[in-house]
Amino acid sequence: xxxxxxxxxxxxxxxxxxxxxxxxxxxxxxxxxxxxxxxxxxxxxxxxxxxxxxxxxxxxxxxxxxxxxxxxxxxxxxxxxxxxxxxxxxxxxxxxxxxxxxxxxxxxxxxxxxxxxxxxxxxxxxxxxxxxxxxxxxxxxxxxxxxxxxxxxxxxxxxxxxxxxxxxxxxxxxxxxxxxxxxxxxxxxxxxxxxxxxxxxxxxxxxxxxxxxxxxxxxxxxxxxxxxxxxxxxxxxxxxxxxxxxxxxxxxxxxxxxxxxxxxxxxxxxxxxxxxxxxxxxxxxxx
Amino acid sequence: xxxxxxxxxxxxxxxxxxxxxxxxxxxxxxxxxxxxxxxxxxxxxxxxxxxxxxxxxxxxxxxxxxxxxxxxxxxxxxxxxxxxxxxxxxxxxxxxxxxxxxxxxxxxxxxxxxxxxxxxxxxxxxxxxxxxxxxxxxxxxxxxxxxxxxxxxxxxxxxxxxxxxxxxxxxxxxxxxxxxxxxxxxxxxxxxxxxxxxxxxxxxxxxxxxxxxxxxxxxxxxxxxxxxxxxxxxxxxxxxxxxxxxxxxxxxxxxxxxxxxxxxxxxxxxxxxxxxxxxxxxxx
Numbered sequence: 242x243x244x245x246x247x248x249x250x251x252x253x254x255x256x257x258x259x260x261x262x263x264x265x266x267x268x269x270x271x272x273x274x275x276x277x278x279x280x281x282x283x284x285x286x287x288x289x290x291x292x293x294x295x296x297x298x299x300x301x302x303x304x305x306x307x308x309x310x311x312x313x314x315x316x317x318x319x320x321x322x323x324x325x326x327x328x329x330x331x332x333x334x335x336x337x338x339x340x341x342x343x344x345x346x347x348x349x350x351x352x353x354x355x356x357x358x359x360x361x362x363x364x365x366x367x368x369x370x371x372x373x374x375x376x377x378x379x380x381x382x383x384x385x386x387x388x389x390x391x392x393x394x395x396x397x398x399x400x401x402x403x404x405x406x407x408x409x410x411x412x413x414x415x416x417x418x419x420x421x422x423x424x425x426x427x428x429x430x431x432x433x434x435x436x437x438x439x440x441x442x443x444x445x446x447x448x449x450x451x452x453x454x455x456x457x458x459x460x461x462x463x464x465x466x467x468x469x470x471x472x473x474x475x476x477x478x479x480x481x482x483x484x485x486x487x488x489x490x491x492x493x494x495x496x497x498x499x500x501x502x503x504x505x506x507x508x509x510x511x512x513x514x515x516x517x518x519x520x521x522x523x524x525x526x527x528x
Numbered sequence: 529x530x531x532x533x534x535x536x537x538x539x540x541x542x543x544x545x546x547x548x549x550x551x552x553x554x555x556x557x558x559x560x561x562x563x564x565x566x567x568x569x570x571x572x573x574x575x576x577x578x579x580x581x582x583x584x585x586x587x588x589x590x591x592x593x594x595x596x597x598x599x600x601x602x603x604x605x606x607x608x609x610x611x612x613x614x615x616x617x618x619x620x621x622x623x624x625x626x627x628x629x630x631x632x633x634x635x636x637x638x639x640x641x642x643x644x645x646x647x648x649x650x651x652x653x654x655x656x657x658x659x660x661x662x663x664x665x666x667x668x669x670x671x672x673x674x675x676x677x678x679x680x681x682x683x684x685x686x687x688x689x690x691x692x693x694x695x696x697x698x699x700x701x702x703x704x705x706x707x708x709x710x711x712x713x714x715x716x717x718x719x720x721x722x723x724x725x726x727x728x729x730x731x732x733x734x735x736x737x738x739x740x741x742x743x744x745x746x747x748x749x750x751x752x753x754x755x756x757x758x759x760x761x762x763x764x765x766x767x768x769x770x771x772x773x774x775x776x777x778x779x780x781x782x783x784x785x786x787x788x789x790x791x792x793x794x795x796x797x798x799x800x801x802x803x804x805x806x807x808x809x810x811x812x
Contacts, residue, residue: 246714248713248714249629249633249635249714250629250635252625252629252714253625253626253629253630256622256625256626256685257626257641257645259682259685260645260648260682260685260686260689261641261644261645263648263656263660263682263683264644264645264647264648264651264656264686265644266659267655267656267659267660267663268651268655268656270658270659271655271656271658271659274658274659283658283662323546327546330539330542330543330546331543333539335539335543341543341547342802343795343798344547344550344551345546345547345550346798346802347550347554347791347794347795347798348550348553349801349805350739350790350791350793350794350798350801351743351787351790351791352742352743352744352745352760352763352786352787352790353743353745354743354745354760354763354764354786355743355760355763355783355786355787356553358763358764358767358779358780358782358783359553359554359556359557359780359783360553361767361779362556362557362560362776362779362780363553363556363573365776367774368568368569368572368573368776369573370573372572372573373572373573373574376572403549403550403553407550408805411802411805411806412805412806415806460650463652464652464653464654466654466745466746467745467746467760470745470749470764471745471763471764471767474768484654485652485654488654488657489654489657489749489750492657492658493657493750498658501658502658504654505652505654505655505657505658506655508652508654508655509651509652509654509655512650512651512652513647513651516647516650516651517647520643520646520647520650524639524643524646
């Protein structure tokens with residue numbers, strides 16, 4: 242490595258300072274807002290943990306947290322399962338692999354707003370899937386999950402899995418391709434069947450990829466915002482609120498800045514709990 | 529029939545079924561956008577338009593209502609273009625220089641700084657929304673395209689730096705050392721040796737930033753004003769504007785318009801997009 246002089250430091254200083262200030266300075270500022278009495282306007286009068294007490298007593302936030310648990314489980318579980326399955330299927334020396342991979346992955350190039358708008362049309366109870374199945378001859382078929390407060394969250398999970406499964410596939414496929422061929426050949430010589438090779442050798446050696454994928458997908462689940470806004474806007478009522486939409490509603494339309502800041506801090510804590518151990522282990526292994 | 533043939537058939541059936549599942553929404557969007565409302569009501573999600581028309585596309589582009597405004601998506605599309613070009617260019621340039629320093633000119637504390645920067649790739653942006661809107665207000669660029677550009681540039685620095693740094697780590701240090709012996713300095717080495725070797729990562733980063741910034745909704749909805757809203761906000765407003773008759777065909781045409789730029793880039797340079805996706809997940 243080249244000994245550094247003053248020039249490189251000077252060159253990166255402005256953008257580093259800006260980015261670190263953006264990240265940690267604003268986190269601290271937001272943290273302070275969450276301890277203040279701010280409502281419609283920022284008000285820097287210290288109010289202790291009042292906002293957090295209000296937050297966890299708020300029914301809407303509790304709904305948002307339990308929705309996040311439901312959505313997170315379905316979204317992460319669904320995307321991981323389908324992604325792994327797709328990766329294994331595509332790993333069978335498929336001639337059209339490139340085309341299929343392109344098809345499985347294109348939703349990742351779309352905005353969640355586009356995905357949400359499309360799925361809103363597909364799942365709408367009037368002319369969408371319900372209409373289609375009725376035209377097929379099942380007259381009594383109803384599918385109104387999108388406007389059912391208890392089921393709408395499942396619609397968001399369906400659209401989320403559709404969008405992200407290909408991404409998980411890409412990560413697992415890269416992992417599978419990185420495994421040394423000779424292990425598989427040796428197992429084949431020993432007469433092991435293909436499912437057994439996957440189950441006993443290949444999937445276990447995907448463990449690091451599995452954890453990094455799990456980390457990325459779970460943090461996406463916590464940050465989910467666009468998809469909900471486009472598909473249900475948190476409705477009916479606030480039945481499909483997630484922490485991110487709760488934060489947006491409080492901070493920018495309900496005039497509850499302190500409460501919004503507190504919910505943002507809760508989101509930060511959740512993401513940090515997942516990401517910091519991961520980053521720590523990734524950066525440590527490398528040295 | 530041998531077992532191998534049966535297995536192969538099952539494998540292909542599964543692969544094609546998944547392909548259908550992924551393609552159906554796009555098919556539905558496209559066919560719906562080519563129908564008029566009568567065809568939408570008479571047909572169903574999967575039926576082809578009996579009399580294809582581009583009227584919904586024209587309406588979505590120039591006369592559909594987004595809230596109280598009825599000028600279609602055109603102004604939003606233009607805002608997104610004006611925002612995305614400078615934001616992508618500047619954040620990528622900064623990332624290249626940062627990555628160069630972090631890989632070839634390490635100094636005490638540079639690794640720690642990089643680690644601290646990495647958290648910015650993952651953090652929930654909700655924590656910066658409230659303070660940032662105040663900062664933009666002080667700078668006098670709240671509710672403007674300039675404000676959005678600034679936010680996208682700063683928020684993009686962690687990932688662009690990460691991309692370039694990880695790529696440059698793979699370039700042999702001997703290249704830099706040899707150039708130094710020849711008397712080349714910091715900038716000369718960068719422009720003459722490192723940059724010409726950077727094409728792949730440059731493409732990856734440009735595509736990654738373009739896709740992310742074009743598709744962003746959160747900053748767009750929070751930091752934009754009446755005439756600086758990006759396309760995603762326009763689409764969301766259009767699709768959620770309540771009118772007496774819900775025009776799903778116009779919604780779908782609008783969704784297609786918002787999707788086309790990133791979809792086009794994906795089809796032309798998908799390989800690089802996928803590299804960005806995997807590079808963003810597996811660090812170090």
